[in-house]
Amino acid sequence: MPEGPSIVILKEEVQQFTGKKVISVSGNTSIDISRLKDKTIHDFKTWGKHFLICFDSFTVKIHLLMFGTYRINERKISQPRLSLGFDDGEINFYTCSVKILEGNINSHYDWSVDVMNDDWNPKKAQISLEKMSDKMICDVILDQDIFSGVGNIIKNEVLYRCYIHPESIVGKIPPEEMSQIIAECSTYSFEFLYWKKKFELKKHWEAYTKSVCLRCNLPFHKKQTGERKRRSFFCTNCQKLYT
DNA sequence: AGTCATGTTGACGA
DNA sequence: CTCGTCAACATGAC
Structure with a gap:
């Protein structure tokens, strides 16, 4: 839910x-x-x-x-x-x-880590991520102390949009792409909100639960990734793996 | 019908 | 004490 x-x-x-x-x-x-x-x-x-x-x-x-x-x-x-x-x-x-x-x-709360809060601070997320450079992106993106509100659907959609493989190591992802991921966590959350209100959220999924990549038509991979072992859906052709 | 999952905490053992 | 693993919670989509 x-x-x-x-x-x-x-x-x-x-x-x-x-x-x-x-x-x-x-x-x-x-x-x-x-x-x-x-x-x-x-x-x-x-x-x-x-x-x-x-x-x-x-x-x-x-x-x-x-x-x-x-x-x-x-x-x-x-x-x-x-x-x-x-x-x-x-x-x-x-x-x-x-x-x-x-x-x-x-x-009790730091509002600036909530991706949907008016006080959301992407710079702060970037600084937090610098201390987790050896982790996989699929794990840190679900860290509620960095991206509060982001769940497994948003994780998959953001990584697909940003062309990043979920098992990429944070410290190996170029800064420019890292910034894009951080920004997209907030942007996608608001699109999720907009679509969910119209009861058409699932229609807009491009990665989550998908079996074929809409960009290249190759089969998607489905795998429990990272320490958290949460489901990831990804295209190894379109999403770059940084290790 | 059985499997699995948009999540998190706390217990337990090593 | 810390780390890692797993059970627990309990509903509904497919």
């Missing part, structure tokens, strides 16, 4: 509850959520794949992981992990991770 852009969509969908008071709380999460009752939500934020419900002195962090879902003003049959009721609606989260972050939310 979620890479960064999907969480941005979630944030947009709950805007009707900004400034609203939580009048009922329930759910099968193990953490103490009773403290949310009668509190007012002053903001919804996202940091990569984290969805943040901000109250005055603490924040509820929701992570949908692989299978998490939510419903707004609707319910599924299964029990919600967290359900927030308002005087004119409700939000229900299922099979997700729920945690509380105390104090000011800004003390």
Whole structure:
């Protein structure tokens, strides 16, 4: 379900509850959520794949992981992990991770590493990558402390667009191409957002789950790559391997 | 019908 | 203590 852009969509969908008071709380999460009752939500934020419900002195962090879902003003049959009721609606989260972050939310997150944040700082990503020069690009691109919000779909699409083999070693990729990869992580995320809103995301995949290269028509390679062993789809003819 | 995956954390052993 | 590996979570697409 979620890479960064999907969480941005979630944030947009709950805007009707900004400034609203939580009048009922329930759910099968193990953490103490009773403290949310009668509190007012002053903001919804996202940091990569984290969805943040901000109250005055603490924040509820929701992570949908692989299978998490939510419903707004609707319910599924299964029990919600967290359900927030308002005087004119409700939000229900299922099979997700729920945690509380105390104090000011800004003390918990560096917004400049989130590829969809207004404060996204590509220069900072470049500096972080210089310290990881012996890693494979397919691993570092999924590092949430560098490219918060980027997931395995975005990884595959960005590397295909940039003509870079996923097993390329970061330190061996020319700076110009490295900059392009960094920029594309943010650019592609916004295109992902645009297409997902139109329910036509899959139609625009050029690498993820593909079996043939649309550029040269040769068969794609599918392989679990890097330390993370996540699926990579790539064309060894069009994507350059730097080792 | 069985397999597999858009993700992350924490436990455990070496 | 650190590193590496793996289980756990649990839904739905194909």
